[in-house]
Structures are given as structure tokens and as C-alpha cells.
Amino acid sequence: MAALPRLSSETRAEVVVVGAGYTGLSAALHAASGGRDVVVLEAAEIGAGGSGLNGGQVIAGLKHDPDTLESLYGERVGAQLIACSGTAPDLVFDLIRRYSIKCDAVRAGWIQLAVSERQVGPLERRAAQWRSRGADTAVLSDRDAARLTGTARYCGGWIDRRGGTVQPLAYLRGLARAAQECGARLFTSSAARRFSRAGDEWRLETEQGAVTAKTVIVATDAYTDRTFNALRRTVVAVPSIQVATAPLPASLRARILPEGQSVSDTQRILRYFRLDASGRLVLGTRGSYGDVPVPVHTRAHERAVCDLYPELAGVPLEYRWGGFVAMTRDGIPHLHEPAPGLLAGLGYNGRGVAMATAMGRLLARRALGETSASLDFPVTPVQPIRLHALSRVGARATIQYLQARDALERGLRRAPARVGA
Ligand SMILES: Cc1cc2nc3c(=O)[nH]c(=O)nc-3n(C[C@H](O)[C@H](O)[C@H](O)COP(=O)(O)OP(=O)(O)OC[C@H]3O[C@@H](n4cnc5c(N)ncnc54)[C@H](O)[C@@H]3O)c2cc1C
The missing domain is CATH 3.50.50.60 (FAD/NAD(P)-binding domain)
Structure with missing residues (x-):
């Protein structure tokens, strides 16, 4: 402009x-x-x-x-x-x-997916609560999730077609x-x-x-x-960092998010991703305060991309950027x-x-x-x-604690469903 x-x-x-x-x-x-x-x-x-x-x-x-x-x-x-x-x-x-x-x-809708069996029930209840209020939502099985995302990392979830x-x-x-x-x-x-x-x-x-x-x-x-x-x-300003891969070849775009939804998952430090109009995978998750606006540390993002889509291991990350999200107490x-x-x-x-x-x-x-x-x-x-001045320290410690719990839960998770099954 x-x-x-x-x-x-x-x-x-x-x-x-x-x-x-x-x-x-x-x-x-x-x-x-x-x-x-x-x-x-x-x-x-x-x-x-x-x-x-x-x-x-x-x-x-x-x-x-x-x-x-x-x-x-x-x-x-x-x-x-x-x-x-x-x-x-x-x-x-x-x-x-x-x-x-x-x-x-x-x-095309927004999808929220569970990283463990334990989290499937709450997502199903969320879908039902919105459906009972007239929203166009549906529960997704692990197979639905694999078909819509092209990754077998999820146990199921829901789609909200308002998004x-x-x-x-x-x-x-x-x-x-x-x-x-x-x-x-x-x-x-x-x-x-x-x-x-x-x-x-x-x-x-x-x-x-x-x-x-x-x-x-x-x-x-x-x-x-x-x-x-x-x-x-x-509010507490919490950093969130994103990366974008190089545009994916048509063969991968046909399998990864083929219907164009965006996804958030239920990790405590959530991962969110979508394909953009040029076929880049754009993925975000929390980061460090020093990584806003220009990230230095994106190893967690590289790991997340490969965890979800091992076939993207050689695809370069072409863009990295970060910003602050405002969290409220309630x-x-x-x-x-x-x-x-x-x-x-x-x-x-x-x-x-x-x-x-x-x-x-x-x-x-x-x-x-x-x-x-x-x-x-x-x-x-x-x-x-109260004690807002300490909120960054608290946010940093909380992020580290939640990351550790996510890693533990990923380790305990059951074997993933097969994509396309
Ligand atoms: C990395 C990241 C990913 C996110 N992903 C999503 C997502 O996928 N979906 C979603 O729904 N939300 C997402 N969010 C949250 C969403 O972006 C924000 O909630 C939303 O943009 C807030 O909009 P806003 O207009 O209130 O504030 P902002 O867009 O932050 O704008 C505030 C503006 O105020 C200006 N400003 C500050 N002080 C002054 C001043 N004294 N005088 C003049 N100007 C001033 C700033 O320069 C800034 O431009 C994400 C946020 C980040 C950082």
C-alpha cells in the first residue's frame, strides 16, 4: 500500500x-x-x-x-x-x-486436533456444545484427521466450518x-x-x-x-514465532491439508499451521522474547515441521518472524x-x-x-x-514447563494411525 x-x-x-x-x-x-x-x-x-x-x-x-x-x-x-x-x-x-x-x-474451516487420546473427549464435547448452538461443526476420527492434514500425528478432534x-x-x-x-x-x-x-x-x-x-x-x-x-x-505479551517453508511441490500439496483448512493442536505449547496460497507450509508455536521480531532460534519449528511431516525434512525454511500475543488473566x-x-x-x-x-x-x-x-x-x-513486572519471567518459566510436559506426552503417545488408511 x-x-x-x-x-x-x-x-x-x-x-x-x-x-x-x-x-x-x-x-x-x-x-x-x-x-x-x-x-x-x-x-x-x-x-x-x-x-x-x-x-x-x-x-x-x-x-x-x-x-x-x-x-x-x-x-x-x-x-x-x-x-x-x-x-x-x-x-x-x-x-x-x-x-x-x-x-x-x-x-474451508478450522480444525483442532488432539495429540493424545486423553484430549479427544474434550474436543468432541467442544464440537457438540457449539453444534447445539447452531454452529456447523463435526467430530473427526484419527483417520479423518490424517486424511485432512496428511499427518498421522493426531488422535482425532473436530472441525469448525465457521473458520x-x-x-x-x-x-x-x-x-x-x-x-x-x-x-x-x-x-x-x-x-x-x-x-x-x-x-x-x-x-x-x-x-x-x-x-x-x-x-x-x-x-x-x-x-x-x-x-x-x-x-x-x-495483559501479558507472550512471544509466538512462525516459519514458512519454500513452496511445496504439487505432489505434497495434494496430500498436506488438501482441502485448505488451518489447524491448531492441543499441545500445551500449541502448534498451528496451514498452507498459504503459494503452497508454503506456515507453522507457528511459542518462542522466546529475544526472537521477536526476528527469530534466531527456530530449531523447535524445524523439529515440529519434521515431526508432523517427515517428508519435508529437506525443504528449506524460507521465512521466520515473530510477534507478541496478548494473554489476559481470565x-x-x-x-x-x-x-x-x-x-x-x-x-x-x-x-x-x-x-x-x-x-x-x-x-x-x-x-x-x-x-x-x-x-x-x-x-x-x-x-x-498484580506483579505484572514479573510476568515475563513467569511466562518464560511456564513455557519451559509446558514444553517439557508436551515432550513427555509425545513420548507416551500411542502409535499413530497410518495416513490414507
Ligand atoms: C505470531 C502470531 C500468530 C498469531 N496467530 C493468530 C491466528 O492464526 N489466528 C488468530 O485469530 N489470532 C492470531 N494471533 C493473534 C492476533 O494476531 C492478534 O490478536 C490481533 O492481531 C490483535 O489485533 P490488534 O489490532 O488488537 O493489535 P495489533 O495488531 O497488535 O496492533 C496494535 C498496534 O498498536 C500500535 N501501537 C502500540 N502503541 C501505540 C501508541 N502509543 N501509539 C500508536 N500506536 C501504537 C502498534 O504499533 C500496533 O501496530 C497471532 C498473533 C501472533 C503474534
């Missing part, structure tokens, strides 16, 4: 959005198409955050199962979380269609273009450094300019900096309104392609004047995590 300007003057808007990821650009698009004068401030460039770096898996739902959401948050809030996250992929594919976004979108895949950066750039076409003004290299109340408005200052607006939408997720320090401390995303006209949405726990797009629309609806009650989504107070 064409280079965007830096904010270098004083300006006014009705809505100012901080952060140009899916949350911010969806908010900008929906607010601008609703008639608001919108300015977007992005600290770096379009795609510098998770929205430009992710695995492109469009996933319905949250980490918690629907029944769990209802029992944790009660029937009303549980139903809101289920409805919003369950329909979020519809919004993504609808925006792609409506604004003719070229991003290799494929809606799919996109080229993540192309989808984001498409949202940026659509927001601009609706009148939003986008500025890059324009970090919001200070914000203050000016009468009944907010004033955001960047290095070289400032914006004054009635409504501020903070959409900075795992990349939230000290400008919004309380918000920053509501595993659900949050919409906050800490002061009148100050809104924020973040904390997608690795499920942000669909959910951040949906959050952006919720934030825009609020900015367009709907009451928070009419959003049908919980508005929660900003609650920083």
Missing part, C-alpha cells in the same frame, strides 16, 4: 484511534462508514503488531468452551461472549466480500484501504506519547503533532506501551471504558483475527453513540495484573 504520512500538525477529529491493527482499523472503518471524522495514529507502520504477523487462522469462539463461558460469567454475559465470538468469522468474510479485499481468503484462513497482512491492508475510502485519515510513525483531558475532549500528542477528539479508541493489544500504562498491565478479551469517551479493546489470547475485527466494530458502535448496554458485550473495569 502507498506510504502513509506522519502526523506533523495540530488536527481535530470526532474519533481518534490509537493502533492500526484489526481492532483499530475495524473500529476506524465502522466509525467512518457511520459518518464520523476519524484519525488513526499508528506508532510504526500498518502491520507492525500482531495483525501483520499472525498465522492467518480465522477462528470462531474463545479459549473457553461455550458451557464454561456460561458457568463462569452467567447466562447473560456468557451468551454475549458466545454470540459475539461465534459470529466473528462471518464479519471477517463479510468485510472481505463487501470491500473486495484481496487476501487469499478461504473459508478459515486469510493472508493476514493483506487482510489488514484491505481494512486500511477500506477505512481510507470511507474517509478515515491514517498516520504512521505517529505514536501517541501523551494524552490528556481538554474540557469534554481528549488531546493526544505525538512527536510532531496532536489530535483533539471527543472519543479515543485504544487498540494496541500486546503492543500497548507506557502511554497507556494501566492498560498495558492488564482468557477472554476485554472492552473497557475507563473514562467518558475513552474506550479500549484488547486481550484476544491468540484468537484475534476474527475477534479483534468484531471488537473494532463494537468500539465503533459505542463511538457512534450506542449505549454500552446495547452493545451486548460486557464492559469491564481496567484491572492491572
Whole structure:
């Protein structure tokens, strides 16, 4: 996309959005198409955050199962979380269609697979819970899993046909273009450094300019900096690293993910993968803090590729990159309104392609004047995590512990089914 300007003057808007990821650009698009004068401030460039770096898996739902959401948050809030996250992929594919976004979108479903027999039952129950709420899901046997993925490493799981895949950066750039076409003004290299109340408005200052607006939408997720320090401390930024192989030959593409689904597995440190439009296997798993944005250590990824697909042993990894995922204490995303006209949405726990797009629309609806009650989504107070400064140490130790347990479980796993059997 064409280079965007830096904010270098004083300006006014009705809505100012901080952060140009899916949350911010969806908010900008929906607010601008609703008639608001919108300015977007992005600290770096379009795609510098998770929205430009992710695995492109469009996933319905949250980490918690629907029944769990209802029992944790009660029937009303549980139903809101289920409805919003369950329909979020519809919004993504609808925006792609409506604004003719070229991003290799494929809606063939999302598959979640069990690495051990023990994990098959919970996945079957997850499929049933969503099915009972009208979603198009099905249970997969180990043979189904082997046929759909081309690897015999899995014991079974489920497919959720609401999901799919996109080229993540192309989808984001498409949202940026659509927001601009609706009148939003986008500025890059324009970090919001200070914000203050000016009468009944907010004033955001960047290095070289400032914006004054009635409504501020903070959409900075795992990349939230000290400008919004309380918000920053509501999430733990966890590194996730991806690799992409060279394009696979047609013979392998016919066997590996032949129907175009994306896959996540149930390892404690999960692996997620898909084929892109050029036939590269794109695979991600957790990494180290030092490997974002440019990974040095991808041995775990090489091992994962060969563990799943031994036939790819000689295929070079052509790309490696990393980004941060925002994890919340309770595993659900949050919409906050800490002061009148100050809104924020973040904390997608690795499920942000669909959910951040949906959050952006919720934030825009609020900015367009709907009451928070009419959003049908919980508005929660900003609650920083205690001892947040230690969260990286804790995350590092937790990752190592979970990796060790995954390795142990892989060792104990029963012999895999034969592919194509
Ligand atoms: C490697 C990886 C793989 C992932 N895979 C998937 C997946 O397959 N499926 C899925 O659903 N989710 C996935 N996710 C999660 C998903 O990418 C995120 O949840 C989602 O992109 C969050 O979008 P966002 O707009 O809220 O934040 P981001 O896209 O992170 O954007 C935040 C932006 O705010 C900017 N910013 C920060 N501070 C300021 C400031 N002071 N002023 C101005 N701008 C500021 C940043 O520069 C950044 O561009 C993955 C994440 C990563 C990192």
C-alpha cells in the first residue's frame, strides 16, 4: 500500500484511534462508514503488531468452551461472549466480500486436533456444545484427521466450518484501504506519547503533532506501551514465532491439508499451521522474547515441521518472524471504558483475527453513540495484573514447563494411525 504520512500538525477529529491493527482499523472503518471524522495514529507502520504477523487462522469462539463461558460469567454475559465470538468469522468474510479485499481468503474451516487420546473427549464435547448452538461443526476420527492434514500425528478432534484462513497482512491492508475510502485519515510513525483531558475532549500528542477528539479508541493489544500504562498491565505479551517453508511441490500439496483448512493442536505449547496460497507450509508455536521480531532460534519449528511431516525434512525454511500475543488473566478479551469517551479493546489470547475485527466494530458502535448496554458485550473495569513486572519471567518459566510436559506426552503417545488408511 502507498506510504502513509506522519502526523506533523495540530488536527481535530470526532474519533481518534490509537493502533492500526484489526481492532483499530475495524473500529476506524465502522466509525467512518457511520459518518464520523476519524484519525488513526499508528506508532510504526500498518502491520507492525500482531495483525501483520499472525498465522492467518480465522477462528470462531474463545479459549473457553461455550458451557464454561456460561458457568463462569452467567447466562447473560456468557451468551454475549458466545454470540459475539461465534459470529466473528462471518464479519471477517463479510468485510472481505463487501470491500473486495484481496487476501487469499478461504473459508474451508478450522480444525483442532488432539495429540493424545486423553484430549479427544474434550474436543468432541467442544464440537457438540457449539453444534447445539447452531454452529456447523463435526467430530473427526484419527483417520479423518490424517486424511485432512496428511499427518498421522493426531488422535482425532473436530472441525469448525465457521473458520478459515486469510493472508493476514493483506487482510489488514484491505481494512486500511477500506477505512481510507470511507474517509478515515491514517498516520504512521505517529505514536501517541501523551494524552490528556481538554474540557469534554481528549488531546493526544505525538512527536510532531496532536489530535483533539471527543472519543479515543485504544487498540494496541500486546503492543500497548507506557502511554497507556494501566492498560498495558492488564495483559501479558507472550512471544509466538512462525516459519514458512519454500513452496511445496504439487505432489505434497495434494496430500498436506488438501482441502485448505488451518489447524491448531492441543499441545500445551500449541502448534498451528496451514498452507498459504503459494503452497508454503506456515507453522507457528511459542518462542522466546529475544526472537521477536526476528527469530534466531527456530530449531523447535524445524523439529515440529519434521515431526508432523517427515517428508519435508529437506525443504528449506524460507521465512521466520515473530510477534507478541496478548494473554489476559481470565482468557477472554476485554472492552473497557475507563473514562467518558475513552474506550479500549484488547486481550484476544491468540484468537484475534476474527475477534479483534468484531471488537473494532463494537468500539465503533459505542463511538457512534450506542449505549454500552446495547452493545451486548460486557464492559469491564481496567484491572492491572498484580506483579505484572514479573510476568515475563513467569511466562518464560511456564513455557519451559509446558514444553517439557508436551515432550513427555509425545513420548507416551500411542502409535499413530497410518495416513490414507
Ligand atoms: C505470531 C502470531 C500468530 C498469531 N496467530 C493468530 C491466528 O492464526 N489466528 C488468530 O485469530 N489470532 C492470531 N494471533 C493473534 C492476533 O494476531 C492478534 O490478536 C490481533 O492481531 C490483535 O489485533 P490488534 O489490532 O488488537 O493489535 P495489533 O495488531 O497488535 O496492533 C496494535 C498496534 O498498536 C500500535 N501501537 C502500540 N502503541 C501505540 C501508541 N502509543 N501509539 C500508536 N500506536 C501504537 C502498534 O504499533 C500496533 O501496530 C497471532 C498473533 C501472533 C503474534
